[in-house]
Amino acid sequence: xxxxxxxxxxxxxxxxxxxxxxxxxxxxxxxxxxxxxxxxxxxxxxxxxxxxxxxxxxxxxxxxxxxx
Numbered sequence: 001x002x003x004x005x006x007x008x009x010x011x012x013x014x015x016x017x018x019x020x021x022x023x024x025x026x027x028x029x030x031x032x033x034x035x036x037x038x039x040x041x042x043x044x045x046x047x048x049x050x051x052x053x054x055x056x057x058x059x060x061x062x063x064x065x066x067x068x
Contacts, residue, residue, distance in 0.1 A: 002030050003057035008046045010034075016047070023049050026063060027056020 007019065016032045023029055030050040036043055051057040 001054065003051050003054045005049045005051060005057050005061060006046065007049055010043065010045050010047060012043045012045060014043060014047070019047055019049055022064070023051065023060050026051070026060035028052035 005023075014034065016034045019032050019034065020029050023032075028051070030052055032047060032049050034043055034047040049060070051060060
């Protein structure tokens with residue numbers, strides 16, 4: 001069962017591909033959705049990463065929580 005992970009406080013320069021690479025170290029990625037402003041197209045500073053398993057999601061959370 002897949003697990004959605006909220007990722008906040010992101011740099012405005014963060015890309016979906018960058019998140020996919022970072023989270024891919026902890027398990028299979030189902031999807032990455034970087035939330036953007038509809039008028040400017042600029043990142044709003046948060047995203048959702050859907051991991052394939054709850055274990056992979058928890059491993060990513062444990063490793064990346066508080067990381068810059």
